[in-house]
Amino acid sequence: MGGSYCYDGSFAGLLTLLARLLPQHITPDTISIDPLPQQSLFTDVTVVAADELQAEALWDELEQCLTPSCLKLVTRVFLADRPERELLICRYLLLAWQVGKKIGGMLAHPDVEPLWKLSQQVGREAHRYLGFVRFQEVRGGFYYAAIAPDHRILPLIAHHFAARFRDQQWVIHDTRHGQGIIHDRLRREWLILPMTAHAAPNLTGTEELFQELWRRYFKTLAIAERKNLRLQQGKVPLKVRPWLVEFT
Amino acid sequence: MAVATPLMDKLEILAEGAKYDVSCASSGSFRRNRDGIGNAASCGICHSWTSDGRCVSLLKVLMTNSCIYDCAYCINRRSNDVRRVMLTPAEVAELTIGFYRRNYIEGLFLSTGVVRSPDYTMELLIAAVRTLRQEYRFNGYIHLKLVPGADPLLVREAGLIADRVSVNLELPTREGLALLAPDKSRDAVVAPMQQVNRLIAVNRGERRESRKVPRFVPAGQSTQLIVGATDESDRQIVTLSEQLYRRLDLKRVYYSAFIPVVADTRLPDRPTSPLRREHRLYQADWLLRYYGFSAHELLDDRMPNLESDLDPKTGWALRHLDLFPVEVNRVDYETLLRIPGIGVRSAQRIIWARRQGHLAIDELAKLGVVMKRARYFVTARGRYAGECALESSDLRSRLVTGPVPKKASQLELPLFQPLVGDEAAGLISGEL
Ligand code: SF4
Numbered sequence: 195m196g197g198s199y200c201y202d203g204s205f206a207g208l209l210t211l212l213a214r215l216l217p218q219h220i221t222p223d224t225i226s227i228d229p230l231p232q233q234s235l236f237t238d239v240t241v242v243a244a245d246e247l248q249a250e251a252l253w254d255e256l257e258q259c260l261t262p263s264c265l266k267l268v269t270r271v272f273l274a275d276r277p278e279r280e281l282l283i284c285r286y287l288l289l290a291w292q293v294g295k296k297i298g299g300m301l302a303h304p305d306v307e308p309l310w311k312l313s314q315q316v317g318r319e320a321h322r323y324l325g326f327v328r329f330q331e332v333r334g335g336f337y338y339a340a341i342a343p344d345h346r347i348l349p350l351i352a353h354h355f356a357a358r359f360r361d362q363q364w365v366i367h368d369t370r371h372g373q374g375i376i377h378d379r380l381r382r383e384w385l386i387l388p389m390t391a392h393a394a395p396n397l398t399g400t401e402e403l404f405q406e407l408w409r410r411y412f413k414t415l416a417i418a419e420r421k422n423l424r425l426q427q428g429k430v431p432l433k434v435r436p437w438l439v440e441f442t
Numbered sequence: 443m444a445v446a447t448p449l450m451d452k453l454e455i456l457a458e459g460a461k462y463d464v465s466c467a468s469s470g471s472f473r474r475n476r477d478g479i480g481n482a483a484s485c486g487i488c489h490s491w492t493s494d495g496r497c498v499s500l501l502k503v504l505m506t507n508s509c510i511y512d513c514a515y516c517i518n519r520r521s522n523d524v525r526r527v528m529l530t531p532a533e534v535a536e537l538t539i540g541f542y543r544r545n546y547i548e549g550l551f552l553s554t555g556v557v558r559s560p561d562y563t564m565e566l567l568i569a570a571v572r573t574l575r576q577e578y579r580f581n582g583y584i585h586l587k588l589v590p591g592a593d594p595l596l597v598r599e600a601g602l603i604a605d606r607v608s609v610n611l612e613l614p615t616r617e618g619l620a621l622l623a624p625d626k627s628r629d630a631v632v633a634p635m636q637q638v639n640r641l642i643a644v645n646r647g648e649r650r651e652s653r654k655v656p657r658f659v660p661a662g663q664s665t666q667l668i669v670g671a672t673d674e675s676d677r678q679i680v681t682l683s684e685q686l687y688r689r690l691d692l693k694r695v696y697y698s699a700f701i702p703v704v705a706d707t708r709l710p711d712r713p714t715s716p717l718r719r720e721h722r723l724y725q726a727d728w729l730l731r732y733y734g735f736s737a738h739e740l741l742d743d744r745m746p747n748l749e750s751d752l753d754p755k756t757g758w759a760l761r762h763l764d765l766f767p768v769e770v771n772r773v774d775y776e777t778l779l780r781i782p783g784i785g786v787r788s789a790q791r792i793i794w795a796r797r798q799g800h801l802a803i804d805e806l807a808k809l810g811v812v813m814k815r816a817r818y819f820v821t822a823r824g825r826y827a828g829e830c831a832l833e834s835s836d837l838r839s840r841l842v843t844g845p846v847p848k849k850a851s852q853l854e855l856p857l858f859q860p861l862v863g864d865e866a867a868g869l870i871s872g873e874l
Binding site: 296298299300301302307321324325326327328329330331337339355357358359360361362400404406407408410411412414415416417418419420421422423424425426429430438439440 | 450453454461462478479481487488489490491492493494495498499502537540544545546701717791795797798801805808809
């Protein structure tokens with residue numbers, strides 16, 4: 195039992211690893227991502243290479259024996275930027291392997307609760323970013339937004355923005371995780387690609403006007419008699435403000 | 443920038459005039475984006491929060507702050523000495539689209555003072571919305587104010603292009619309205635509400651026959667009541683809300699604590715804790731809409747006002763101690779909802795979780811139950827975890843909320859639950 199495992203960081207890679215662990219009921223001590231952390235050079239680490247076929251086979255099997263909402267928990271948690279995410283997924287699926295669909299109601303179980311909580315955190319952050327994305331009109335005819343979310347939420351928000359701004363050429367750049375969604379207006383499709391920060395975007399004249407209009411509007415809205423900065427800070431944490439026009 | 447500055451000033455003045463209108467929810471509509479811009483999401487999305495902690499979701503603005511009427515509580519009243527400006531329908535559309543494309547807003551909330559006549563004003567509002575829908579092919583959310591006294595044909599037209607419409611009742615009683623808004627009759631305010639309600643029902647029937655029939659006011663209608671400007675009791679207010687929900691099928695009633703913006707001898711001085719009262723009314727409103735309570739259970743002759751130190755559900759439970767404690771593993775959903783500290787979400791989770799086996803008392807907190815309150819009213823597998831017995835005279839004092847407002851986490855917007863998803867404004871949410 196136990197042991198240390200290592201995979202390539204992709205979802206298929208994790209599934210390949212799990213395809214090996216689940217049938218044998220192995221609960222690993224650690225699961226890490228290539229390249230190996232220093233100290234593990236001296237321990238016995240099993241490296242598992244991603245195998246699309248095995249990954250797909252396992253996923254099909256999981257789809258058979260679990261409800262869609264259980265699988266959603268797993269995919270959500272995989273997007274979490276937390277070192278423990280793989281172990282949480284592994285422990286959850288080990289339990290699911292034994293009890294099947296019943297796991298859906300076992301919210302208070304120690305192997306379920308932390309996963310469920312984390313998945314809620316990811317979902318909640320994704321929902322908040324539906325509001326927190328701020329597009330800037332850049333010379334050259336597209337809209338650019340930079341965000342720095344805690345978790346890798348782009349896959350969870352892409353669909354919303356693609357449906358809403360389908361006649362618009364836009365990019366949402368997750369600067370913390372170095373990825374971005376690129377939406378192509380003509381082909382009406384979007385892609386998530388690795389993306390690095392570049393020079394400050396070259397804004398259009400209208401952009402600056404609208405930013406100023408928005409700032410003034412936002413300031414006017416507040417009702418002085420009801421001032422409640424604590425509530426505001428709970429809703430708009432300081433860490434997201436550098437990306438919000440109205441707070442800059 | 444020569445053209446820009448006046449627009450900037452106008453926006454500031456007209457936002458100032460609209461900001462006391464509290465309705466912010468942009469949820470409950472669903473408009474697909476075929477080939478234009480925008481869609482209306484069915485669960486509300488907040489884009490920012492102002493320094494008073496209210497959610498910003500819509501561009502909330504007046505078409506004009508000129509008004510031929512003279513309502514005592516209103517900053518735009520004829521006799522108030524303020525600068526008067528007006529946006530053109532084209533400017534409203536341009537601002538909305540500019541903000542929307544940058545993802546600042548979910549849509550538009552367009553209200554107005556009354557210029558020339560109700561019909562003329564209503565036509566201006568409709569022109570702005572028509573520009574958005576037709577020229578810009580805008581499918582985002584639009585909340586349109588109906589002008590009391592406008593022609594029924596205009597009301598009908600407004601309902602076909604907006605997602606939600608509203609007429610503000612403002613004052614809970616006929617007498618209050620006569621005193622503070624002498625130019626508006628109760629009937630002129632209620633007539634369009636009744637018309638909209640009828641048209642929604644007709645539209646529902648037609649859409650059952652054919653899906654091709656366009657929706658009429660898909661997000662329903664709402665209204666707002668000013669609380670504390672006249673001296674009605676909470677009982678009068680909550681009973682009125684109940685009627686509005688039951689008889690006119692309103693989607694929301696908003697309560698706005700009266701804040702004096704203009705001096706008037708007919709108006710009271712600043713009331714003592716208007717926000718606390720407003721908050722309690724929202725909680726009572728939630729109990730009506732989602733928890734199966736009736737107004738007369740919450741308030742009656744002996745208790746005409748909500749207690750300010752207890753939420754209304756806990757207050758109700760304390761008056762009905764003979765019904766408690768209940769066994770969470772046995773009672774039905776409706777009963778779960780009546781337990782203080784258990785909300786819609788936690789009740790659903792309990793139902794769901796207990797299918798897999800009996801719940802123990804220490805598992806309840808993990809399901810989102812607020813044990814601080816619930817512990818006195820439940821047993822789980824026969825165990826009681828209250829720190830004092832139900833009969834104890836201590837109980838009430840243990841349950842009263844201190845001066846500190848509720849934790850932010852309890853006011854959290856529930857995700858992916860359209861039913862309660864429109865409680866976007868932090869302050870006004872009231873889950874119990
Ligand atoms: S009609 Fe409306 S805008 Fe005019 S004074 Fe009355 S409340 Fe104010």
